[in-house]
Amino acid sequence: MALSAELEPAIARTGAARPELGLGFELSDEQRLLRETVRDFVERECPKPVARELAAAGRFPLELWRKMTAAGLHGIGIDPEHGGEGGGIVEQAIVAEELARSLAGLAFAWTAHSVVVAGLLATRPVLLEELARGTRIWSVALDTDLRASSAGQALRVAGSAGWSICGLVADRLLLSARRDQGPVLLLVDGDAAGLARRPAPKLGLAALAGCELVLDDVAVGESDVLGTGGRRHALRRSEIMTASVCVGILQGVLEDAVRYAGERRAFSKPIGQFQAIQHGIADVHMRLETARLHTRQAAWLEAEGRDCGLEASIASCLSSEFAAQSADFGIQLLGGYGYSLEYDMQRYWRDARMCRAGPPSADAARERVAASLAL
Numbered sequence: 366m367a368l369s370a371e372l373e374p375a376i377a378r379t380g381a382a383r384p385e386l387g388l389g390f391e392l393s394d395e396q397r398l399l400r401e402t403v404r405d406f407v408e409r410e411c412p413k414p415v416a417r418e419l420a421a422a423g424r425f426p427l428e429l430w431r432k433m434t435a436a437g438l439h440g441i442g443i444d445p446e447h448g449g450e451g452g453g454i455v456e457q458a459i460v461a462e463e464l465a466r467s468l469a470g471l472a473f474a475w476t477a478h479s480v481v482v483a484g485l486l487a488t489r490p491v492l493l494e495e496l497a498r499g500t501r502i503w504s505v506a507l508d509t510d511l512r513a514s515s516a517g518q519a520l521r522v523a524g525s526a527g528w529s530i531c532g533l534v535a536d537r538l539l540l541s542a543r544r545d546q547g548p549v550l551l552l553v554d555g556d557a558a559g560l561a562r563r564p565a566p567k568l569g570l571a572a573l574a575g576c577e578l579v580l581d582d583v584a585v586g587e588s589d590v591l592g593t594g595g596r597r598h599a600l601r602r603s604e605i606m607t608a609s610v611c612v613g614i615l616q617g618v619l620e621d622a623v624r625y626a627g628e629r630r631a632f633s634k635p636i637g638q639f640q641a642i643q644h645g646i647a648d649v650h651m652r653l654e655t656a657r658l659h660t661r662q663a664a665w666l667e668a669e670g671r672d673c674g675l676e677a678s679i680a681s682c683l684s685s686e687f688a689a690q691s692a693d694f695g696i697q698l699l700g701g702y703g704y705s706l707e708y709d710m711q712r713y714w715r716d717a718r719m720c721r722a723g724p725p726s727a728d729a730a731r732e733r734v735a736a737s738l739a740l
Contacts, residue, residue: 390665399441399452399460403438403460403463404463406436410432411429411467411468412467416712420468420572425531425573426572427534430499433499434500437450439478439479440479442454442456442457442480442483443497444493448493448498450497454480454602454605454668455664455668458608464610464613465609465610465611466614467617468572469613470570470573471572472610473530473573473606476603476610477504477530480603483496485505502534502535502536503536503537504535506528506530506540506541506578507540507541507600508526508541509524510526511541511543515544519585521583522551522584522585523580523583525579527577530573531574534574537552537555538578549590549592550590552590553580559581559582562577563579564576568715570719600725601673601674604663604677604681604725605663605673607681607685608677611656611685612660612688614692614717615649616653617709617713618649618694618713619650621710621713622646622698625698626646648691649695652690653687653691655687656680656687659679662676663677663679663680675734681727682727688720689714689717689720692710692714695714696711696714
């Protein structure tokens with residue numbers, strides 16, 4: 366639309382105010398400081414060589430988790446009134462991205478604990494304070510085969526949860542189950558009678574400490590039964606966190622690809638000077654920026670209290686597929702080294718591949734996008 370005759374000269378004058386576009390996802394000074402602080406923490410406590418060792422060991426990095434507690438990371442996104450550090454979903458996305466640059470499994474464990482669980486426990490201040498302090502490790506499983514039935518003043522729960530984040534090491538479990546009235550969220554103690562944990566080795570995300578949970582007539586008191594109103598909200602935030610983790614993986618792929626292309630030489634020059642290599646790395650960079658933009662848009666909408674279901678699905682689908690594609694290119698770029706456990710490209714690919722499978726899966730995200738088009 367053309368500017369009016371009165372506005373044109375005013376806009377043209379040097380120093381005149383320009384109209385607000387209403388767009389922009391630049392980080393604030395405080396958010397940039399948070400990003401730098403978390404990046405410094407990761408470089409100091411969990412640089413990529415350490416992350417590689419932790420992934421190879423296949424165990425939950427409890428000592429590192431305690432250092433995250435001391436650094437206040439578990440309180441990001443929790444109101445200071447409840448012992449947290451403040452901030453919201455945008456700040457949580459920043460933390461997830463920076464953690465995933467080095468160790469995606471740890472990033473997923475953090476998002477489950479500090480984002481998904483905290484969101485579901487929004488009406489339980491005492492538990493929020495416990496989360497912020499990091500005194501207990503929480504596990505979450507929202508896609509389960511658990512059934513709950515009434516038994517006096519308690520529920521009896523039986524069935525299994527095939528994928529529980531931090532399930533092997535959790536002190537408390539937040540589980541979704543079904544009863545006759547519909548779905549319900551339950552709080553279960555890690556030492557509850559009838560609870561068994563079965564290790565389930567995975568291709569990637571070794572630091573995630575995931576396992577299968579089997580519940581055999583486990584009693585859950587009424588005070589540990591939550592409503593289901595926050596479940597959809599938690600799933601949406603989970604998609605944003607999955608996208609953020611994948612953005613972090615993409616950042617790690619790009620950093621390693623650029624470094625290797627500058628160091629590896631062929632025909633008397635770095636391979637980064639060959640056009641084919643340049644174009645491949647440029648593709649990684651473009652995927653990274655696209656994924657980051659979609660993820661920030663979804664996080665911003667969520668922070669504004671606006672519906673972001675579609676945007677969260679787009680962000681998680683694109684980011685997970687871009688991360689897997691880019692890590693696959695990175696393996697090809699490194700040649701035999703890309704297949705070696707001594708380098709991180711194979712680890713990036715293994716971690717990113719899980720993100721495509723979900724939950725929610727990239728295909729499920731596409732279903733939501735198609736539904737938004739009335740297809």
